[in-house]
Amino acid sequence: MNRTLERAAPFLFGLIGLGLWQGAVWWLQVPPYVLPGPIAIVAAYAGDYDVLNAALLSTLTVTFVALLVSAALGVALALTMAASNLARAAIQPWAVILQVTPVVAIAPLIIIWVNQPFMALVVCATIVAFFPVLSNTAAGLVATPPELLDLFRLNGATRWQTLILLRLPAALPYFLAGLRISGTLALVGAVVAEFVAGSGGFASGLAYRILEAGYRLEIPRMFAALVLLALAGMAIYGALGLFSRLMLRRRDAA
Amino acid sequence: MIVVDGVSKTFPNGTVALNNTSAKIGEGEFIALLGPSGCGKSTLLRLLAGLEAPSGGQIIWPGGTAEPGDIGFVFQDATLMPWMSAAENVFLPLRLRGKSRSETRDSVTAALTQVGLADFADTKPAALSGGMKMRVSIARALVGSPKLLLMDEPFAALDEFTRFKLQADLHEVWHRTGTTIVFVTHSIYEAAYLATRVLVMSPRPGRVAANITSEVAEGPERRTAADYTAFVKQLSGVLRGVMPA
Helix, strand or coil, rough: HHHHHHHHHHHHHHHHHHHHHHHHHHHHCCCCCCCCCCHHHHHHHHHHHHHHHHHHHHHHHHHHHHHHHHHHHHHHHHHHHHHHHHHHHHHHHHHHHHCCCHHHHHHHHHHHHHHCHHHHHHHHHHHHHHHHHHHHHHHHHCCCCCHHHHHHHHHHCCCHHHEEEEEEHHHHHHHHHHHHHHHHHHHHHHHHHHHHHCCCCCCCHHHHHHHHHHHHHHHHHHHEEEEEEEEHHHHHHHHHHHHHHHHHHHCCCC | CCEEEEEECCCCCCEEEEEEEEEHHHHCEEEEECCCCCHHHHHHHHHHHHHCCCCCEEEEEECCCCCCCCCCEEECCCCCCCCCCCHHHHHHHHCCCCCCCCHHHHHHHHHHHHHHHHHHEEEEEHHCHHHHHHHHHHHHCCCCCCCCCEEEEECCCCCHHHHHHHHHHHHHHHHHHHHHHEEEEEEHHHHHHHCCEEEEEEECCCCCCCCEECCCCCCCHHHHHHHHHHHHHHHHHHHHCCCCC
């Protein structure tokens, strides 16, 4: 009983919140271009779902490709850093610089440099998303149990064997935790890049629809796009969590 | 015969772990390294394994130095690969030495049989108890018949029932295989029960302070025999003598 209630709590809380919101909008007669009620937002989505869904698909494609590139790039850089201290010293500060530079600030440049709009968006989202995979995988690669490293040494293991049979599988949980963070960051990066590209006239993605709705004062439609973004973020987070559990269970299950 | 000849070990931070320690390890012996924490017993074990280099002195093997496969090592924790089955874990050292799965299948089965886990070959560690994991770990060290089996307090983290059972089984494995074993422990009872010879180590700096051969008769009554109790008393006395006040 208690557990069911706990499970239901966020939904109940959300429903109550939506009810209060709708009630307040009615009661205070707030105009929809200031704050639309939930019903108006659903209506806006229903009236324009093909455009909004296409925009969502476009944003998700950028997010997904950026996440794949981030995973590959993050693991590759982490391996390079684990292989040589010189490489670590050379790469680490640049990775941090790239991480701390706000993508909004460099997105216009990237959009100018990378001619193909889709690729430009992917590059921006990757810059935002790759760091957690990199830092987590790097941490995982050095967190190998020392006894197992001893065991490998005692049996004359090569560096390659140690990497493939020990370091990489031992780093898997770290990588997966990083990937989960990167997933939501890739979405954030994709949206930010779309904003910049969208204000430059490139019409695609949810961020562009939000911009467009803002210009036209179609605030319920803007909210509908926002809700889609939030749901997409939650879905990505949930899906990567599930993926991570499945991978680890498959790996360690008896 | 493996000879530890005046070996010292000083760590980079200045800690002197071992100072001019000598010992001889005869073939087929079961030697317990007994001493309090910080007396350098684990360091001596790691030196024997070649995992650390001595700062002074030398360790002489019959053929000069140890080759991969000469040494089996059992750590305090089972340290199995959670993503590998028991059999794959046992196969691992052979795999690292370039052996194929098919040519070593019998050795892997034999090693698992020796520790009583032949039926658990395909089980992953998550489904094994603490004692069973340690058994797999011992099988992993025994596979390929090493010349020297080094064990670093392998049973310290187990509950007493499991520990008693594993001690008895290890003793039997030693009887059956005749493998030379060096076993680090801080338990007088464990040393007295298992070993044919006990090297008592004293702390700071660590060295072998006493070398006592066991007179305990072999047999199933070993743990309750009068000579076992006497040996425990003798070891306690020696240990009290080497402990700093």
